[in-house]
Amino acid sequence: MTPERFDSIKDIPLFAKITDESFEHLTRGAFVQNFPSNVEIITEGDTADFLHIVQSGCVELFSTWSNRETTMTTLYENSTFILAATMKDRVNLMSARTLQKSRIIMIPSENVRSVFQSDPHFAVAIVDELSRCYRATIRNMKNLKLRTSIERLANYLLKQYRRRGNTLAFRLPIEKRRLASYLGMTPENLSRAFTNLKPYGVVVDGQNITIADLDKLIEFAIPDDLID
Amino acid sequence: MTPERFDSIKDIPLFAKITDESFEHLTRGAFVQNFPSNVEIITEGDTADFLHIVQSGCVELFSTWSNRETTMTTLYENSTFILAATMKDRVNLMSARTLQKSRIIMIPSENVRSVFQSDPHFAVAIVDELSRCYRATIRNMKNLKLRTSIERLANYLLKQYRRRGNTLAFRLPIEKRRLASYLGMTPENLSRAFTNLKPYGVVVDGQNITIADLDKLIEFAIPDDLID
DNA sequence: CGGTTCTTTGAGGACCATCAATACGCGTGG
DNA sequence: CCACGCGTATTGATGGTCCTCAAAGAACCG
Numbered sequence: 001m002t003p004e005r006f007d008s009i010k011d012i013p014l015f016a017k018i019t020d021e022s023f024e025h026l027t028r029g030a031f032v033q034n035f036p037s038n039v040e041i042i043t044e045g046d047t048a049d050f051l052h053i054v055q056s057g058c059v060e061l062f063s064t065w066s067n068r069e070t071t072m073t074t075l076y077e078n079s080t081f082i083l084a085a086t087m088k089d090r091v092n093l094m095s096a097r098t099l100q101k102s103r104i105i106m107i108p109s110e111n112v113r114s115v116f117q118s119d120p121h122f123a124v125a126i127v128d129e130l131s132r133c134y135r136a137t138i139r140n141m142k143n144l145k146l147r148t149s150i151e152r153l154a155n156y157l158l159k160q161y162r163r164r165g166n167t168l169a170f171r172l173p174i175e176k177r178r179l180a181s182y183l184g185m186t187p188e189n190l191s192r193a194f195t196n197l198k199p200y201g202v203v204v205d206g207q208n209i210t211i212a213d214l215d216k217l218i219e220f221a222i223p224d225d226l227i228d
Numbered sequence: 229m230t231p232e233r234f235d236s237i238k239d240i241p242l243f244a245k246i247t248d249e250s251f252e253h254l255t256r257g258a259f260v261q262n263f264p265s266n267v268e269i270i271t272e273g274d275t276a277d278f279l280h281i282v283q284s285g286c287v288e289l290f291s292t293w294s295n296r297e298t299t300m301t302t303l304y305e306n307s308t309f310i311l312a313a314t315m316k317d318r319v320n321l322m323s324a325r326t327l328q329k330s331r332i333i334m335i336p337s338e339n340v341r342s343v344f345q346s347d348p349h350f351a352v353a354i355v356d357e358l359s360r361c362y363r364a365t366i367r368n369m370k371n372l373k374l375r376t377s378i379e380r381l382a383n384y385l386l387k388q389y390r391r392r393g394n395t396l397a398f399r400l401p402i403e404k405r406r407l408a409s410y411l412g413m414t415p416e417n418l419s420r421a422f423t424n425l426k427p428y429g430v431v432v433d434g435q436n437i438t439i440a441d442l443d444k445l446i447e448f449a450i451p452d453d454l455i456d
Numbered sequence: 457c458g459g460t461t462c463t464t465t466g467a468g469g470a471c472c473a474t475c476a477a478t479a480c481g482c483g484t485g486g
Numbered sequence: 487c488c489a490c491g492c493g494t495a496t497t498g499a500t501g502g503t504c505c506t507c508a509a510a511g512a513a514c515c516g
Contacts, residue, residue, distance in 0.1 A: 044454050065374040066450050072369065084359035084366075093366045093454050116355065123351045127344065127358060131312040134362040138312075138321045141300065141369050145412055146293040149504075177462065184373055186505060191464050206463090206513080222294050226272050226321055377472075404495065414473060419496050434481080434495090 006030065009105060012053065012078045014125045022119040030107040040097045041104060048085035048092050050106035054078065057102025060178065061094045071181035073140070074099070074174055083130055086112055099174065142227050149185045153193045154221035156183060157202060159228055161211055169210045176207075234258065236283065237333060240306045242353045250347040258335040269324045269332060276313035276320050278334035282306065285330025288406065289322045299409035301368070302327070302402055311358055314340055327402065370455050377413045381421045382449035384411060385430060387456055389439055397438045404435075 006027045009015050015023065032055065035041060041052070044063060052059075054075050061072045061081060072094050075081060085092050086109040098104075116123050143152055156179070164170050172179060180190035194204045200220045201213025211217055234255045237243050243251065260283065263269060269280070272291060280287075282303050289300045289309060300322050303309055313320050314337040326332075344351050371380055384407070392398050400407060408418035422432045428448045429441025439445055 063370045063374065063454075065370065065452055065455060068374050070370070070373040072366070072373075084362045087355050088359045088363070090363070091454070093363055093370070117348050117352065120345050120348075120351075123348070123355070124345065127315050127351070127355055130355065130358050130362065131316045134312045134358065134365065135316070135318070135321055137362065137365050137369065138300070141365065141372070142291045142293065142298070142321070144369070144372060145298040145300075146291065146296050175462070187463070188465085188506085189504060192504090195464095224293055226291075226319070227293060415495070416474085416497085417472060420472090423496095 006032070006105070008055065009053070012080075014053075014080060014129050015122075017121040017125065018115070018119055019121070022115045022122055025118075026107055026111050026115050026122075028108075028111060030105065030111070032103060032105050035098045035102050035104060037098055037100050037102075040095060042082065042092055042096045044092050044095045046092055048082045048090065049109055051083060051086045051109055051112050052081050052096070053105040053107070054081070055103040055105050057104075058099040058173075059096050059102060059104070060099050060174075061096050062181075063094050069181070070184070071178050073136075074178070074182065076173075080129055080133075083126070083133065087116070087126070087130070089113070099178070139227050144184050146227070149183060149189060150193045150196050151221060152183045153190065154197055154200070154202075154217060155223055155228055157197075157209060157211065158217065158221055158223050160209070161214075168212075168214065169208065172207045172209060234260070234333070237281070240281065240308075242281075242308060242357050243350075245349040245353065246343070246347055247349070250343045250350055253346075254335055254339050254343050254350075256336075256339060258333065258339070260331060260333050263326045263330050263332060265326055265328050265330075267326045269326065270310065270320055272320050272323045274320055276310045276318065277337055279311060279314045279337055279340045280309050280324070281333040281335070282309070283331040283333050285332075286327040286402075287324050287330060287332070288327050288402075289324050290409075291322050297409070298412070299406050301364075302406070302410065304401075308357055308361075311354070311361065315344070315354070315358070317341070327406070367455050372412050374455070377411060377417060378421045378424050379449060380411045381418065382425055382428070382430075382445060383451055383456055385425075385437060385439065386445065386449055386451050388437070389442075396440075396442065397436065400435045400437060 010023070015026070018026075041059070054077060056077055059075045059079070059081065061075065063070055063072055081096060082092050089109065112126070116126055143155070147155070160170055160173075161167060176190055177187040180187045183190070185193070194202065197217070200217045201211060202217060203210040203212055237255075238251070243254070246254075269287070282305060284305055287303045287307070287309065289303065290297055291300055309324060310320050317337065340354070344354055371383070375383070388398055388401070389395060404418055405415040408415045411418070413421070422430065425445070428445045429439060430445060431438040431440055
């Protein structure tokens with residue numbers, strides 16, 4: 001249907017173990033699309049006709065209500081989204097927009113549901129991915145309900161530190177205002193939260209963060225395997 | 229293995245369409261247990277050896293961190309819990325305690341995973357349940373992040389109203405302090421939130437709630453299909 | 457380089473948590 | 487049946503956290 005090649009998809013865990021037949025079936029009617037930055041790809045309330053996969057770039061999932069908006073999560077390479085809506089054939093509960101120039105793979109939801117039934121390996125992969133996203137959301141919610149905003153920021157910084165292979169200096173991957181929304185606060189408050197973390201050795205220079213005293217920050221943040 | 233009978237389980241959507249063979253396999257090593265009220269059934273951090281199902285009674289899922297505790301959700305008849313941890317063979321992210329005398333079905337996680345692979349109907353049911361729980365959590369999170377505490381309470385009352393077949397007078401199903409925790413506030417604040425809803429026709433008498441002016445409450449709460 | 461957006465800082469106020477004290481509800485045992 | 491005790495619910499006072507508004511500075515982009 002399109003001249004695009006889907007070989008790179010096979011690197012994604014979701015498709016790693018499936019048969020060639022399943023793969024052929026899945027990609028029938030699928031396509032790859034390039035989006036510029038800051039484009040709304042899907043809108044909450046719309047039906048989930050395609051399973052989306054971020055091949056490259058960066059996508060923000062967000063939600064709105066009554067003139068308010070909040071960032072739910074941010075996705076990078078090889079992340080899927082709207083998997084639950086795809087499987088249940090329901091409307092999306094979140095909207096998605098690109099934060100950078102991004103390449104998005106779109107697979108018809110019907111194909112996903114039908115291969116799910118015919119290929120047990122794919123079924124396992126789907127349920128694995130679904131469980132992973134579900135558990136990530138539970139962690140996120142625990143973070144929001146059990147910690148203050150400053151504690152959330154401190155733990156966010158520690159998570160970034162770990163994700164980059166224990167690097168003490170790094171750049172924030174997203175704008176501060178989006179980070180603020182993700183952490184459940186206003187941009188103004190995020191600024192002040194950074195100031196509050198200064199005594200614990202957090203140095204901020206624009207998007208550049210340096211953790212000058214890891215032990216002190218950990219002592220303050222109390223990271224937890226069941227949240228972070 | 230136990231003299232308990234599992235027939236009643238078949239009423240649960242999760243098991244509705246499975247074969248007798250799958251059912252036999254699933255219930256091998258399974259058991260039913262009666263718990264008194266206020267007993268911690270599972271603890272976060274423990275491995276999920278069993279899929280749990282509330283056959284009767286009421287179970288609260290909660291989480292703790294650094295001396296704080298929060299109610300994540302409350303479950304009633306025919307609800308499953310720790311399904312994601314079961315499927316991924318990981319530790320539980322939440323603890324569970326009974327809020328009433330409850331009857332809990334426990335099915336070995338291994339059985340669930342193995343029947344998932346052998347019975348496509350069961351696989352569909354599992355992914356359906358998983359997606360349902362996932363989406364419920366997303367809704368919950370949107371509720372928490374996009375609404376003030378009073379708005380959350382107003383929408384909670386409207387949800388109770390709808391769940392009971394549009395009944396304007398009903399009893400709260402749980403204690404107020406647990407409701408407060410679920411809604412992300414303190415018991416004191418819940419009291420004041422109820423007071424704040426008086427002008428919108430909410431009458432409170434202990435656990436008994438009466439919605440005296442439905443339109444006014446709806447106008448204030450702005451319920452949303454994508455949250456509630 | 458100019459305009460736009462983002463970030464920061466300050467002031468003020470709304471919301472919410474904590475602490476403390478009292479009232480209420482309920483189950484138990486006298 | 488009533489008295490008692492315990493946990494829950496309410497109410498008030500207070501302080502902290504966080505949001506809003508406003509303005510200035512910084513970064514980004516065409």
